Amino acid sequence: MTVAPATSATTSLRSRVLGRSRDQAKQERAVLVLHDVTKEYPNGKVALRDVDLVIPEGDFVFLVGASGAGKSTLIKLLIRDEIATKGAVVLDGQDVARLGRRQVPKMRRKIGIIFQDFKLLPNKNVWENVAFALEVTGTPRRKIRPAVDRVLALVGLSAQAEQRPSQLSGGEQQRTAIARALVHDPRLIIADEPTGNLDPLISWEILQLLLRINELGVTVMMATHNAEVVTALRKRVVALEEGRIIRDEVGGAYHRED
Amino acid sequence: MSRAWQGFWRNAVMSLAATATMVLMLLLLAGFWIIQTGLLAGLQFTEQKVNVVAYLQTNATDSQVQTLESQLQAMPEVASVTYVSRDQALAQFRQSTEAQGREDLTRYLDSNPLFASLEVKLSDPSHVRVVSDTLRADPSIRNVINIEDLVNNVLTVTGILRTVGTVLLIIVGVIALFIIINTIRLAVLARAEEIEVMRLVGASDAFIRWPFVFEGAMVGLLGATATLAILAGVAEPLSQFMAGFFRVLPLQFGSLTRDLVVLVMGTGVGLGIVGSWLSVRTYLIR
Numbered sequence: 001m002t003v004a005p006a007t008s009a010t011t012s013l014r015s016r017v018l019g020r021s022r023d024q025a026k027q028e029r030a031v032l033v034l035h036d037v038t039k040e041y042p043n044g045k046v047a048l049r050d051v052d053l054v055i056p057e058g059d060f061v062f063l064v065g066a067s068g069a070g071k072s073t074l075i076k077l078l079i080r081d082e083i084a085t086k087g088a089v090v091l092d093g094q095d096v097a098r099l100g101r102r103q104v105p106k107m108r109r110k111i112g113i114i115f116q117d118f119k120l121l122p123n124k125n126v127w128e129n130v131a132f133a134l135e136v137t138g139t140p141r142r143k144i145r146p147a148v149d150r151v152l153a154l155v156g157l158s159a160q161a162e163q164r165p166s167q168l169s170g171g172e173q174q175r176t177a178i179a180r181a182l183v184h185d186p187r188l189i190i191a192d193e194p195t196g197n198l199d200p201l202i203s204w205e206i207l208q209l210l211l212r213i214n215e216l217g218v219t220v221m222m223a224t225h226n227a228e229v230v231t232a233l234r235k236r237v238v239a240l241e242e243g244r245i246i247r248d249e250v251g252g253a254y255h256r257e258d
Numbered sequence: 259m260s261r262a263w264q265g266f267w268r269n270a271v272m273s274l275a276a277t278a279t280m281v282l283m284l285l286l287l288a289g290f291w292i293i294q295t296g297l298l299a300g301l302q303f304t305e306q307k308v309n310v311v312a313y314l315q316t317n318a319t320d321s322q323v324q325t326l327e328s329q330l331q332a333m334p335e336v337a338s339v340t341y342v343s344r345d346q347a348l349a350q351f352r353q354s355t356e357a358q359g360r361e362d363l364t365r366y367l368d369s370n371p372l373f374a375s376l377e378v379k380l381s382d383p384s385h386v387r388v389v390s391d392t393l394r395a396d397p398s399i400r401n402v403i404n405i406e407d408l409v410n411n412v413l414t415v416t417g418i419l420r421t422v423g424t425v426l427l428i429i430v431g432v433i434a435l436f437i438i439i440n441t442i443r444l445a446v447l448a449r450a451e452e453i454e455v456m457r458l459v460g461a462s463d464a465f466i467r468w469p470f471v472f473e474g475a476m477v478g479l480l481g482a483t484a485t486l487a488i489l490a491g492v493a494e495p496l497s498q499f500m501a502g503f504f505r506v507l508p509l510q511f512g513s514l515t516r517d518l519v520v521l522v523m524g525t526g527v528g529l530g531i532v533g534s535w536l537s538v539r540t541y542l543i544r
Contacts, residue, residue: 079458102462109460119455136461180459 030054031188031219032078037087039073047073049243051087055188055221060214062230063223064254065240071223074240075192079111080104092187109137112181112189116196118173120165120180127152127161130179137184151179155209171202178209182218189213191222195229203229227254261469272445273477279441280481280530281488283434284522288489290430291521294423295514301416308383308412310390311403313373318398323376326396330378333392335385340377347372373400383409435529442474442533453541463542470534478530482523489518
């Protein structure tokens with residue numbers, strides 16, 4: 001069930017010539033739309049070139065590609081750490097480049113982000129690390145407690161709530177990070193190499209957790225090098241090479257199969 | 259507020275290092291301030307010692323002298339005029355010879371050889387020429403002691419000392435400023451990851467910034483208080499030393515203390531706030 005291998009050029013051509021209205025409808029339900037996005041860094045390096053990407057609500061997408069293919073840049077554009085040189089990044093109907101400084105934090109609250117190196121605060125215990133994501137949004141204390149307890153139960157860390165990150169295994173640290181990414185009910189979870197530092201068994205555990213979260217209705221985008229996982233799960237795969245999308249297929253493998 | 263306290267205690271080592279640096283720099287600054295104040299007082303005192311002495315003609319009448327006195331007092335360059343009569347001059351001379359333990363030779367004289375004089379204190383010693391010229395022009399004046407060259411030399415020296423003192427104080431101030439801001443910057447740098455995480459979970463700039471700013475103010479306040487405590491501890495022996503050293507100086511310890519508290523508190527808290535504001539800003543603007 002391979003969708004037409006859509007290079008960016010054919011996608012925009014198709015939307016222009018054929019299915020404009022259908023694509024339009026799809027984009028309205030989309031969590032994330034990238035339209036003709038190019039990112040050139042001040043040093044002249046072009047990290048992304050004419051990228052078109054639509055991620056509908058509830059999707060699970062693997063973002064694959066060699067180091068330097070543009071995965072990190074793509075993620076930085078989504079969280080508005082960088083701004084696209086050309087084109088539009090639309091998250092939940094909002095063009096992120098048009099946001100004022102004060103709106104950026106609010107936009108980020110629609111995203112939950114998970115990193116290879118977890119990025120937990122070492123001075124806070126598991127519970128506090130997760131609660132932190134709600135504290136920054138000014139959520140009242142009485143609402144924080146049940147929400148944190150709920151996500152910790154979901155990721156299976158209720159028993160470790162009082163421990164510091166340094167006392168946890170890698171898998172437990174990553175599950176803490178997932179709980180933190182999830183606690184404020186984001187529209188999109190971005191996982192940047194979440195299994196990069198974990199052994200295969202633990203990696204599968206983390207994958208299972210992300211899949212379960214996806215089943216609960218949260219859109220997940222996961223950048224990864226883990227070919228085994230990508231090929232086994234047969235989810236949508238978006239492959240980047242030298243800043244272009246070279247492949248976008250549903251049910252794809254890590255490598256090209258034809 | 260509670261997050262700022264937390265930040266302070268959980269990073270106790272960095273906070274204490276920053277506070278200690280703050281204390282040392284403020285002590286340095288306060289020390290130079292005290293020295294500068296003493297120096298300025300000393301210079302002012304030296305300059306105030308400049309007075310123009312004009313000897314009167316023996317035949318000058320009282321009314322002539324009084325006219326001249328009021329004429330001088332009307333001049334803006336003149337601080338005060340003192341009339342010393344011939345008898346007073348002799349008494350002063352005798353007193354000073356006796357104080358020096360020398361024989362009083364005046365008792366061999368049958369008449370008073372000294373002249374009455376006007377001692378004119380100047381409001382500003384650089385105006386010595388105007389005053390001297392006015393005195394010389396008056397017919398009741400016998401002669402005016404020429405101290406213009408001496409005064410000019412004194413003024414050159416005091417001017418240099420003033421400039422050097424001010425420049426040193428500014429240099430020390432700038433050094434203290436940079437070291438304090440840099441130390442706070444390091445303390446913030448140690449928590450760059452925390453700031454990054456806060457940004458990623460969608461904390462507003464104000465939410466990130468304000469505990470750091472408050473912490474900076476706390477470091478400043480603590481540093482300033484410690485500095486003032488140390489200064490208060492050494493104030494007694496120091497003021498005794500100063501009083502012994504500058505015995506004659508009209509140092510006003512009241513206003514010096516007040517200025518020091520303002521200086522130390524203002525610099526400490528101000529730099530704490532500004533330093534952390536600037537340091538956090540580098541992470542917020544992207």
